[in-house]
Amino acid sequence: MATVETEARAKGIAYDGGLTCSIGVSSLDNAIPWYESVLGMTLLYRRDDIAWCELSTGVDKVNVGLSARESVTQGGGATLTFGVKDINAAKAALEAGGVRLDGDIMEISGMVKLLTFYDPDGNALMFYQDLAIA
Incomplete structure (x- = not known):
């Protein structure tokens, strides 16, 4: 039986095992402390020049990326x-x-x-x- 990895490679896509869930937020200054204190995540880095940061979830190679946006759609909108x-x-x-x-x-x-x-x-x-x- 073929694995998902084998099937993906057959289509020309070789995954590296990482997943970053990108979420739009209105303010990195407000969002980062919330994700740290409420969800227990750890800030990996912050790039104000591109309005972006990533936090570790504690799951190997699975991170949450926060992207500061002028308008944030309520009720979801994460990008895998x-x-x-x-x-x-x-x-x-x-x-x-x-x-x-x-x-x-x-x-x-x-x-x-x-x-x-x-x-x-x-x-x-x-x-x-x-x-x-x-």
């Missing part, structure tokens, strides 16, 4: 962001499958490459490639 080993190969696999992309791969120098795409219902999902991994 899956770590992949080769974002260019993952993009090619999505394109081959006719998946709608939200632009091209975006790179934050020295940190990460990101690609947003949509499921059939229009829900945004993302792939990330960690540039710190050799």
Whole structure:
């Protein structure tokens, strides 16, 4: 019986085992202390230049990313962001499958490459490639 990992590789997507759940917030200054004190998460880093931070959940390679936004939709809106080993190969696999992309791969120098795409219902999902991994 094939595993999920084997099936994904057969489609050209090699996951790296990481998952970042991206959540829009109105203020990093207010959200970070709440996630730390209420949910027991630990701030990994904060980048004010891109209005972003990530917190550790305590589950290996599963983080919560907070993105400061001018308008936050109430009632949800988290974006599942899956770590992949080769974002260019993952993009090619999505394109081959006719998946709608939200632009091209975006790179934050020295940190990460990101690609947003949509499921059939229009829900945004993302792939990330960690540039710190050799």
